[in-house]
Amino acid sequence: DTEVTQTPKHLVMGMTNKKSLKCEQHMGHRAMYWYKQKAKKPPELMFVYSYEKLSINESVPSRFSPECPNSSLLNLHLHALQPEDSALYLCASSQDKGQASYEQYFGPGTRLTVT
Amino acid sequence: GQNIDQPTEMTATEGAIVQINCTYQTSGFNGLFWYQQHAGEAPTFLSYNVLDGLEEKGRFSSFLSRSKGYSYLLLKELQMKDSASYLCAVRIDYKLSFGAGTTVTVRA
Numbered sequence: 001d002t003e004v005t006q007t008p009k010h011l012v013m014g015m016t017n018k019k020s021l022k023c024e025q026h027m028g029h030r031a032m033y034w035y036k037q038k039a040k041k042p043p044e045l046m047f048v049y050s051y052e053k054l055s056i057n058e059s060v061p062s063r064f065s066p067e068c069p070n071s072s073l074l075n076l077h078l079h080a081l082q083p084e085d086s087a088l089y090l091c092a093s094s095q096d097k098g099q100a101s102y103e104q105y106f107g108p109g110t111r112l113t114v115t
Numbered sequence: 116g117q118n119i120d121q122p123t124e125m126t127a128t129e130g131a132i133v134q135i136n137c138t139y140q141t142s143g144f145n146g147l148f149w150y151q152q153h154a155g156e157a158p159t160f161l162s163y164n165v166l167d168g169l170e171e172k173g174r175f176s177s178f179l180s181r182s183k184g185y186s187y188l189l190l191k192e193l194q195m196k197d198s199a200s201y202l203c204a205v206r207i208d209y210k211l212s213f214g215a216g217t218t219v220t221v222r223a
Contacts, residue, residue, distance in 0.1 A: 004157070031209075042202060042213030043158070056209060090157065103148060104211065106157035 003027075004107035006091050012113045015081060021110045023074040023091030032074040033104060034066060035090040043090055049074060050096075081114045088112075117141045119214035121203050126220045127193055135188045135217045137203030145206040149177055149188045152200045152216070161188065161201075193221045 035043035048056035146165040150158035164179035
C-alpha cells in the first residue's frame with residue numbers, strides 16, 4: 001500500500017468556522033508533511049512531523065494548527081481563516097525526514113475554499 | 116530564498132520527445148526530484164538525482180549537473196496521458212523547494 005489518503009476532498013468554510021483536515025498513511029513512514037498549493041503555483045511547505053513530533057514550522061500563522069495523534073495520522077486544524085487561505089492542501093509522507101533520497105508520497109489533497 | 120526555474124509551458128506531439136529544463140540556485144543541495152502532477156491530483160514521484168549524470172527509468176530519464184545547477188527531465192515516446200505538470204524540486208536539509216512547474220501538453 002503506497003497510498004496517502006486525505007479527507008475531505010473539498011471543503012468550504014466561513015471565516016468564523018473551525019474545521020479539520022485529515023491525512024492517513026499505512027506505509028510505516030515516520031515523517032509527515034503539510035503543504036499548501038495555490039493555483040498554478042508549486043507546493044509550499046507548511047509543517048514537518050518526524051516521529052510524531054513537530055520538527056519544522058515554516059512560520060505558518062497560528063490559525064493553522066497541526067496535530068499528529070499517531071504515526072499514521074496527521075491533522076490540520078483550521079480556525080478563523082481568511083479568503084486568501086483558499087488553496088489545495090497536500091499531505092505527504094516519507095520513510096524518514098533525514099535521508100535525502102527518500103521520496104515523499106503525496107495525498108490527493110483537500111481543496112479548501114474560505115468564504 | 117531559493118531560486119528554481121523551469122519553463123511554464125511546453126507542447127509536443129504524441130510519440131515525440133520533450134526535454135524539460137530546471138536550473139537552480141539554492142542555499143544547499145541534498146538531491147533533486149522530479150514529480151508529475153495531473154490537474155486536481157497529487158504529485159507523483161518520477162526520479163531522484165544526487166550525483167552528476169543520467170538516470171533512466173523506462174520512458175523517463177533525468178540528468179543532473181551540480182556544478183551548473185542544472186537538471187533536465189526527458190520524456191520519450193510521448194503519450195496523451197503524459198499531459199501534466201512536471202515539478203522540479205530541490206531537497207535542502209529536510210525540505211523540498213519546488214519550481215513553479217512546467218505544463219506539458221501532448222497533441223495527437
